[in-house]
Amino acid sequence: MQALDGIRVLDLSRTLAGPFCTMLLGDMGADIIKVEQPGQGDETRKFTPPTWDGISSYYLASNRNKRSITIDLKSEEGKEIIYAFAKTADVFVENFRTGTMDHLGFGYEQLKEINPRLIYCSVSGFGRTGPEKNRAGYDLLLQGYGGLMSITGEHGGSAVKVGTSIVDMNAGMFALYGILSAIIAREKTGKGQFIDVSLLDGQVVLLNYLATSYFATGNPAGRLGTAHPSIVPYQAFDAKDGEIILAIANNRLWEKACQALGWEDLRDDPRFCTNDERVAHRQLLIGMIQERISGMNRQEIIEKLDAFGVPCGPIHTIDQVLNHPQVLDRELILEVEHPVVKNLKMPGFPVKLSDTPAQVRRHPPLLGEHTDELLLELGMEPEKIEEWREKKVIGSKPQP
Structure with a gap:
C-alpha cells in the first residue's frame, strides 16, 4: 500500500515545475496520466544534449511513475477524451499561460461542472491574478525577477543563477503541498477547489529571513558569496x-x-x-x-x-555526492528498468515513510506509450481508437 493509492491525476503540465510535482505524487502511489501533444510531447523530451540512449536526460529526471497519452487538445474528439478523464480524476494539473485552459475548454469553472470534487492545480510564472498574470515565466527569469540573483554570487560581482532550477522545483513542491492540503480538505467538505501556484510566489516566500530583515532595517541584502549576513564565521x-x-x-x-x-x-x-x-x-x-x-x-x-x-x-562535486556512502546508504539513487535506456539511474525519494513508502512502479514513459491502454480503460472501442489515430486526434504508436 502507498499513501496516495486510488488518487488519479490528470497531468497537462510540461517542462519542470508541474512534472516535478506530479512525479512526487506518483512516487507516493497516485496514478499520473501525462497528457502530451501528438508527435511533440513534453518539450523537455527535446532538451538535448545530454541524452541517455537517445532520450533526454532532463525529461527522464522528472517523469517516472506516469502513463503517457497523446491527445490533440484542440480537436473536438480530444476535448471529449479530456472530459471523460476529468469525470474520474481527483486532481488536474496544468501550467499553460493564463487564459489558455479557459480558451480550450479546460478551465477550472468548466471542469468543476463535470466533477465538483476535482482539485485543480494551476502552476504559472507569475500567478493567475495581478498585473503580470499574462507574462510567461521560466526558472532563470524568476531567479532574477524574484530577487534570488541579487543575493547569489560574490560581493561586488555580477549576477549568478543558482546552479539547478531551484525556482521551478520549489514551485513544484509548493504545488504538491497545495494538492495534498486540498485532498485532506475534500475529505471534510466533499468538494474540490482551485489551487493557484506561481514561481514568483514560491521564490518570494523563500526569501524568508532576508525579507523580514529588510522590513526590519530597510536595507536589502546583497551578495556575500558563501557567507551569511547574520552569522560569522x-x-x-x-x-x-x-x-x-x-x-x-x-x-x-x-x-x-x-x-x-x-x-x-x-x-x-x-x-x-x-x-x-x-x-x-x-x-x-x-x-x-x-x-x-x-x-x-x-x-x-x-x-x-x-x-x-x-x-x-x-x-x-556532483559525482562525489552521488557516490558518497551516506547518499548510497540513504538509498537516494534509484535504478529503474527502461525499455530503451540501459541502467537508468536517477535521484530517489527524499521522504521516508515507514508504513507507506514511495516506490518506483513505472519508468519515465515513452511518448504516447499508454495511449491505447488508457483509452481502453475509458471504455473506448479499439476500432474507435484506430479511427482517432488516423485522424491524428491521438498520436502514433509509442516513440522515445
Whole structure:
C-alpha cells in the first residue's frame, strides 16, 4: 500500500515545475496520466544534449511513475477524451499561460461542472491574478525577477543563477503541498477547489529571513558569496588542498572550534567573543581565519572539528555526492528498468515513510506509450481508437 493509492491525476503540465510535482505524487502511489501533444510531447523530451540512449536526460529526471497519452487538445474528439478523464480524476494539473485552459475548454469553472470534487492545480510564472498574470515565466527569469540573483554570487560581482532550477522545483513542491492540503480538505467538505501556484510566489516566500530583515532595517541584502549576513564565521574557506565549509552558527560552536583548532587567541579576543561582534568585525576575522586555514589540509581540519561536534565539510562535486556512502546508504539513487535506456539511474525519494513508502512502479514513459491502454480503460472501442489515430486526434504508436 502507498499513501496516495486510488488518487488519479490528470497531468497537462510540461517542462519542470508541474512534472516535478506530479512525479512526487506518483512516487507516493497516485496514478499520473501525462497528457502530451501528438508527435511533440513534453518539450523537455527535446532538451538535448545530454541524452541517455537517445532520450533526454532532463525529461527522464522528472517523469517516472506516469502513463503517457497523446491527445490533440484542440480537436473536438480530444476535448471529449479530456472530459471523460476529468469525470474520474481527483486532481488536474496544468501550467499553460493564463487564459489558455479557459480558451480550450479546460478551465477550472468548466471542469468543476463535470466533477465538483476535482482539485485543480494551476502552476504559472507569475500567478493567475495581478498585473503580470499574462507574462510567461521560466526558472532563470524568476531567479532574477524574484530577487534570488541579487543575493547569489560574490560581493561586488555580477549576477549568478543558482546552479539547478531551484525556482521551478520549489514551485513544484509548493504545488504538491497545495494538492495534498486540498485532498485532506475534500475529505471534510466533499468538494474540490482551485489551487493557484506561481514561481514568483514560491521564490518570494523563500526569501524568508532576508525579507523580514529588510522590513526590519530597510536595507536589502546583497551578495556575500558563501557567507551569511547574520552569522560569522559561516562560509567557505580555502584550505591547502581545496575548499572547506565552516558552519559555526552560534557562540557555543565558536568556542568549540577555537578549542579544536588551537585558536584560543581568537576566542579570547573581545572583538570576536559574540556573534554580534564577529559580524561587526567580519572582514578582519575572516581574513585571520583564512590565513590560518590556508596552511592546513581539509581532512586535518575536519577531523579536529568533528571531534568537537563542529559542523564542517568539503564542497563536493556532483559525482562525489552521488557516490558518497551516506547518499548510497540513504538509498537516494534509484535504478529503474527502461525499455530503451540501459541502467537508468536517477535521484530517489527524499521522504521516508515507514508504513507507506514511495516506490518506483513505472519508468519515465515513452511518448504516447499508454495511449491505447488508457483509452481502453475509458471504455473506448479499439476500432474507435484506430479511427482517432488516423485522424491524428491521438498520436502514433509509442516513440522515445
